[in-house]
Amino acid sequence: MSNIKSKQYYKQALSLMPAGVNSPVRAFKAVGGKPVFIKWGKGSKIYDVDGNSYIDYVLSWGPLILGHAHKQVINSIVQAAKAGTSFGAPTAAENEIAQLIKSAMPGMERMRLVNSGTEAAMSAIRLARSYTGKDKIIKFQGAYHGHSDGLLVKAGSGAATFGVPTSSGVPRSSARDTIVLPFNDIEKVRVVISAGHKKIAAVIIEPVCGNMGVVQPENKFLQKLRTITRQYGILLIFDEVMTGFRFCFGGAQNLLKVKPDITCLGKIIGGGMPMGAYGASKRIMNCVAPSGSMYQAGTLSGNPVAVACGLKTLRILKKTDYKKINSLCKELCDAMQKMARAQKKKISVTRFYSMFTVFFTDKKVSDYKSACRADTEKYANYFSKMLREGIYCAPSQFEANFLSFAHTKKDIEYTIEAFNRTITDI
Numbered sequence: 001m002s003n004i005k006s007k008q009y010y011k012q013a014l015s016l017m018p019a020g021v022n023s024p025v026r027a028f029k030a031v032g033g034k035p036v037f038i039k040w041g042k043g044s045k046i047y048d049v050d051g052n053s054y055i056d057y058v059l060s061w062g063p064l065i066l067g068h069a070h071k072q073v074i075n076s077i078v079q080a081a082k083a084g085t086s087f088g089a090p091t092a093a094e095n096e097i098a099q100l101i102k103s104a105m106p107g108m109e110r111m112r113l114v115n116s117g118t119e120a121a122m123s124a125i126r127l128a129r130s131y132t133g134k135d136k137i138i139k140f141q142g143a144y145h146g147h148s149d150g151l152l153v154k155a156g157s158g159a160a161t162f163g164v165p166t167s168s169g170v171p172r173s174s175a176r177d178t179i180v181l182p183f184n185d186i187e188k189v190r191v192v193i194s195a196g197h198k199k200i201a202a203v204i205i206e207p208v209c210g211n212m213g214v215v216q217p218e219n220k221f222l223q224k225l226r227t228i229t230r231q232y233g234i235l236l237i238f239d240e241v242m243t244g245f246r247f248c249f250g251g252a253q254n255l256l257k258v259k260p261d262i263t264c265l266g267k268i269i270g271g272g273m274p275m276g277a278y279g280a281s282k283r284i285m286n287c288v289a290p291s292g293s294m295y296q297a298g299t300l301s302g303n304p305v306a307v308a309c310g311l312k313t314l315r316i317l318k319k320t321d322y323k324k325i326n327s328l329c330k331e332l333c334d335a336m337q338k339m340a341r342a343q344k345k346k347i348s349v350t351r352f353y354s355m356f357t358v359f360f361t362d363k364k365v366s367d368y369k370s371a372c373r374a375d376t377e378k379y380a381n382y383f384s385k386m387l388r389e390g391i392y393c394a395p396s397q398f399e400a401n402f403l404s405f406a407h408t409k410k411d412i413e414y415t416i417e418a419f420n421r422t423i424t425d426i
C-alpha cells in the first residue's frame with residue numbers, strides 16, 4: 001500500500017492548517033500514522049490520492065447514509081446549482097424540506113435551517129434561555145454538541161480524543177453556566193435539578209451518545225429525564241444531529257417515544273452538504289427573531305444547493321426500509337463480538353441500530369467514565385491495521401462508526417475477516 005501522495009499533501013497541509021487539517025480528529029493524532037487524503041468516493045467505498053480503496057465506516061461522520069456520490073442525490077445538487085448557488089432570500093424548497101422534517105418529527109412545529117450541528121445546538125441553547133428567562137444548562141460528560149463556548153465543557157468527540165474536554169479560550173463566564181453530569185445517572189440529575197431548577201433553563205442530551213463512542217440510554221433514563229424536566233419547567237433539548245434519520249425516518253425521539261421540547265438536527269438532513277436545523281413548538285419558536293427577541297441569522301441558512309441535497313436524501317429515506325441497514329450492522333457487530341470472545345480479547349462492541357463502536361475494554365460501557373477505561377493504544381493499533389486491510393474506521397476510540405445503505409453483505413464479510421486477523425496480535 002503506497003502512501004507517497006498522501007504524505008506529500010500532508011506535508012504541504014501542515015504549512016497551511018493547524019496540524020494540517022480542518023477538523024482535529026482527521027489528523028490521526030489519536031491513532032498514529034499520517035492522514036490519508038481522499039480523492040473520491042462511491043457507494044460504501046472511498047479512494048485516496050494514491051489509489052488505495054477503503055470500505056468506509058466514517059461516512060463523513062454520519063451524513064452519507066445512502067453512501068458516497070448517490071446518483072439521484074448528485075443529480076439534485078447539479079440541478080439546484082445550475083439554478084444559482086445562493087440567494088439569501090426564501091426559496092420554495094426550504095418549505096418542502098421543513099414540511100418533510102416536520103412530518104417525521106411533529107414536535108418541530110416550527111424550525112430554522114442553519115449550516116451545521118454546532119449552529120443548531122448553539123441556537124437551541126439561546127432559545128431555551130430566551131424562553132425560560134434562565135441561564136444555566138445541564139449537559140452530560142463526554143457528550144459533544146459542537147464547539148460553541150458554553151457547550152465545550154467536559155465534551156466528547158475530538159475534545160475528548162485530544163484530552164482537552166474543556167477547551168482553552170472558553171471564558172470562565174461561559175463555562176460557569178454549564179453543569180456537567182454523568183450520562184445514565186438519573187439520581188444525580190434529580191438531585192441537581194431539585195436544588196437548582198430556578199436557574200436551569202435546559203438539559204441538552206444526545207439521546208443515544210455517539211461522541212464518546214456509541215453509548216445507549218439505560219433503565220428508561222430518557223423517559224425519567226423527560227418527567228423531571230417537565231416537572232420543574234426545564235426544557236429538554238435532544239441533540240439529534242447524529243441520530244436524526246439514522247435509525248428510522250425520524251429520530252431517536254420516535255423510536256424511544258420521548259418528546260423533547262427542542263430538537264437539533266444536522267448531518268443526514270443535509271445529505272453530505274452543510275446543513276443543520278433546530279425546531280420546537282410554535283410557542284417556543286415564536287421567541288426567534290423577527291417573531292421574537294432571540295436573535296439568530298445566517299447568510300447561507302437554507303442554502304438552495306444544500307437543501308436540494310438534503311431534500312433528495314430525505315425523500316429517498318422515506319421510501320426506504322431501514323431493516324436492511326440495521327440488520328447488516330447487527331450481523332457485523334455480533335460477529336466482531338463473537339470473534340473477540342473466541343480470541344479472549346478485551347473488547348466490547350457497542351451498537352445502536354446502524355451506529356457502533358469497538359471499545360478496547362471488556363467492561364460494560366455506559367457513560368464517559370466507563371468509555372475512558374478503554375485502551376486507546378490498542379484502539380490505535382487496531383485502527384492502523386484495519387486501515388492497511390482497506391477499512392476506514394473512526395480515527396478515535398471516542399467516536400461512532402456508521403453503516404450506509406450502500407454497504408453490501410460482501411463488505412461486511414470482508415470486514416469481519418479483517419477484524420479477526422487484526423485483533424489476533426493486539
Ligand code: HOZ
Pocket residue numbers: 023024025026060061157158211399
Ligand atoms: N467531531 C466530529 C465527529 N463527531 C468530526 C468532524 C470531522 O472531523 O470532520
